Amino acid sequence: MVNKLALGLAIGLAGVSMTAQANWWSKAKEAASEIVQKPEVSQAASQLTGFSNEELAQAFRQALNIGSEKVVAQLGASGGYTHDSLVRIPLPDQMKRVDSVLSRVGMGRYTEELELKLNEAAELAAPQAKALFVNAISSMTFEDVQALYHGPNDSATRFLREKTSDDLQQQMRPIIEQTLNEVGAVRAYDQAMAQYKKSPFVPDIKADLIGHTTEKGMEGLFYYLGQKEAEIRENPLEQTTDLLKKVFGR
Numbered sequence: 001m002v003n004k005l006a007l008g009l010a011i012g013l014a015g016v017s018m019t020a021q022a023n024w025w026s027k028a029k030e031a032a033s034e035i036v037q038k039p040e041v042s043q044a045a046s047q048l049t050g051f052s053n054e055e056l057a058q059a060f061r062q063a064l065n066i067g068s069e070k071v072v073a074q075l076g077a078s079g080g081y082t083h084d085s086l087v088r089i090p091l092p093d094q095m096k097r098v099d100s101v102l103s104r105v106g107m108g109r110y111t112e113e114l115e116l117k118l119n120e121a122a123e124l125a126a127p128q129a130k131a132l133f134v135n136a137i138s139s140m141t142f143e144d145v146q147a148l149y150h151g152p153n154d155s156a157t158r159f160l161r162e163k164t165s166d167d168l169q170q171q172m173r174p175i176i177e178q179t180l181n182e183v184g185a186v187r188a189y190d191q192a193m194a195q196y197k198k199s200p201f202v203p204d205i206k207a208d209l210i211g212h213t214t215e216k217g218m219e220g221l222f223y224y225l226g227q228k229e230a231e232i233r234e235n236p237l238e239q240t241t242d243l244l245k246k247v248f249g250r
Helices: 002-037 043-049 053-076 093-104 109-138 142-150 155-182 185-196 209-234 242-248
Strands: none
Touching: 053 109, 053 142, 053 155, 053 209, 053 242, 093 109, 093 185, 109 155, 109 185, 109 209, 142 155, 155 185, 155 209, 185 209, 209 242
């Protein structure tokens, strides 16, 4: 009889404990949502989550600043695009026919040089993104942070892309145009086209080197920024500040 009572009491206590834990976790999640949704969050809610709404916003700013600085340094370095198969800028689609024709007659070096020059131009233009990223990050509103907190692991990068793409394209395009000339891409293009037109019965080809290089250069920046953001959210080794550990390391 005593054993049955003890067993019943143990089961009852276990049930109470599990219920209490479930209730605590439910309240903690509600408190976290309150912190994100309401600037006037209560002290009790902040204690449950361990961070305030301002700390949450600042953590996202830190993550984006750290990520963008690393990405710009990585892709803006010599070989940043050229030697990276994930973001290397290919020839424009229109130039692939030129490449095929020239390669068949042993002159593929002309299009190979052109592709190399496109990547070099993007590497020289990449640092221009940094100032735009910093401005967009500093202007993040509380509503922006709310969406980022509840979004996927690259939500902050998506926000940055939405906010900066137009300005980034406008600022990078003239730099790309200038650097395409500086690195010899225009000369390489002219040489490739001159050799291509010597082949009989080939159609005329026109390629927008500036637009293509600008677009692909931006894609590379945002690709790696999304990777860095996910790493900071998920990998404790990438949470290099106390605030990042506090918010994302939980």
